[in-house]
Amino acid sequence: MGVDIENSGNSLWQKATSLKQCIFNAEILNKTDRNQIFVFPFLSFRHVSCKVYAVGGHDGSEHLGNMEVFDPLTNKWMMKASMNTKRRGIALAALGGPIYAIGGLDDNSCFSDVERYDIESDRWSAVAPMNTPRGGVGSVALGSYVYAVGGNDGVASLSSVERFDPHLNKWTDVREMGQRRAGNGVSELDGCLYVVGGFDDNSPLSSVERYDPRMHSWEYVAELTTPRGGVGVATVMGRVFAVGGHNGNIYLNTVEAYEPRMNRWELVGSVSHCRAGAGVAVCASHISQIRDVGQGSSNVVDCM
Numbered sequence: 588m589g590v591d592i593e594n595s596g597n598s599l600w601q602k603a604t605s606l607k608q609c610i611f612n613a614e615i616l617n618k619t620d621r622n623q624i625f626v627f628p629f630l631s632f633r634h635v636s637c638k639v640y641a642v643g644g645h646d647g648s649e650h651l652g653n654m655e656v657f658d659p660l661t662n663k664w665m666m667k668a669s670m671n672t673k674r675r676g677i678a679l680a681a682l683g684g685p686i687y688a689i690g691g692l693d694d695n696s697c698f699s700d701v702e703r704y705d706i707e708s709d710r711w712s713a714v715a716p717m718n719t720p721r722g723g724v725g726s727v728a729l730g731s732y733v734y735a736v737g738g739n740d741g742v743a744s745l746s747s748v749e750r751f752d753p754h755l756n757k758w759t760d761v762r763e764m765g766q767r768r769a770g771n772g773v774s775e776l777d778g779c780l781y782v783v784g785g786f787d788d789n790s791p792l793s794s795v796e797r798y799d800p801r802m803h804s805w806e807y808v809a810e811l812t813t814p815r816g817g818v819g820v821a822t823v824m825g826r827v828f829a830v831g832g833h834n835g836n837i838y839l840n841t842v843e844a845y846e847p848r849m850n851r852w853e854l855v856g857s858v859s860h861c862r863a864g865a866g867v868a869v870c871a872s873h874i875s876q877i878r879d880v881g882q883g884s885s886n887v888v889d890c891m
Contacts, residue, residue: 594618638805639868640667642688642704645675654704668709670702676864678726678773680733682753687714687733692722697741701751710889718749725773725820729780729800734761736782739769741749744788748798762803764796770864772820773826776847781827783845784815791816791835795852809850812843817863828855833863855881 591656607711639657641664644650652670657663674691681687686704688711690697697720700768721738728734732750735758739745749758762780771785771792780798784791798805815832822828827845829852831838838861843852 594780595636597787597822623800637870637872640679640686640704641866642679642686643670643674643677643691650674664711668704668711670704670711672698672700672702674698676701676722676724676738676770678721678724678735678867680726680728682728682731682733685753687726687751688823689726690717690721690724690734690738691737692741694845695722697722697739714753715751715758717751718748718760719745721745723769723771723786723817725782725785727775727780729775730776732800734773735781736780737768737771737785739763742835743767744769744786761800762798764798764805764806766794768790768792770817772815772818772829773799774820774822776822776825776827779847781820781822783820783827783829784811784818784832786816790814791833808847809845809852812852812854813839813841816866817838819842819865820868821867823869830858830867831862831865836861837861 615624637659638744639659641655641657642651650673652673654669655664656663656667656668658773667862670688674693677691678689679687684706686706688702688704690699692698699716699720701714701716702709703714717735720740722737722741724738726734732752734748734750736748737745740816746763746765746767747760748763749760751758767787768782768785773783780800782796784793784795786792793811793814795808795810796805797808811829814834815829819830820834828842830842833838833839840857840859840861841854842856842858844855845852
């Protein structure tokens with residue numbers, strides 16, 4: 588799988604090193620200074636301590652529980668402990684030190700399972716499950732909570748949202764979104780939660796919603812320039828970036844950014860491969876993305 592890396596100052600994408608293993612529909616986590624964006628396809632993806640974590644997914648043959656960690660300083664990937672449950676379509680969030688792997692699905696069912704990864708001990712452990720199974724769920728840490736947004740419960744796309752309190756080890760439902768969606772991107776900006784695109788039960792969405800936890804309220808903001816289901820999302824330098832996705836006809840390689848002061852999306856560039864379900868994370872001034880479901884599993888990573 589390839590990784591694209593974007594330099595957000597000049598919107599140029601470049602290749603980073605490939606993952607050791609092709610991973611399809613994984614999730615990625617980046618936990619450091621939010622300046623560099625990594626894009627990974629159908630891969631759960633986040634950054635932590637200036638490293639990028641890629642977890643779970645599907646390699647084209649079977650579901651994975653594997654975790655790989657990318658160090659941008661050495662441009663290398665390293666294998667870490669695997670999750671207890673193999674799955675794709677999970678969401679990752681980092682709250683404090685630990686990383687949370689949330690929901691997901693396999694060929695038979697959607698999961699409410701949540702696992703927590705301790706970086707120091709390199710171990711996964713189970714925490715309280717969500718109230719609702721969620722495959723293709725979006726997640727972000729906001730304040731002292733981890734939010735799980737939308738997804739599909741195996742029957743239909745969801746508008747429901749819940750949040751996890753690690754001190755109580757408990758999930759609590761919060762106010763629902765206005766639109767049912769799965770395969771949506773989620774990011775935080777200025778203390779608010781942005782939910783971008785996704786699929787309803789029939790088609791990709793261009794709608795974007797913003798949640799203010801202080802007011803416990805949702806509102807629609809400007810729509811994307813094109814519908815994007817399975818879109819990758821990250822926040823960099825005061826803007827929300829939406830990467831790739833599927834518009835109902837084709838897989839996309841375009842990137843657009845939301846400017847909250849203008850309440851406007853604008854196209855800002857493209858990545859090397861058309862993809863949907865890409866994971867996106869931010870690390871040291873770049874955006875990274877791993878390749879998508881559109882052309883099968885891949886180990887290419889792009890960096891912006």
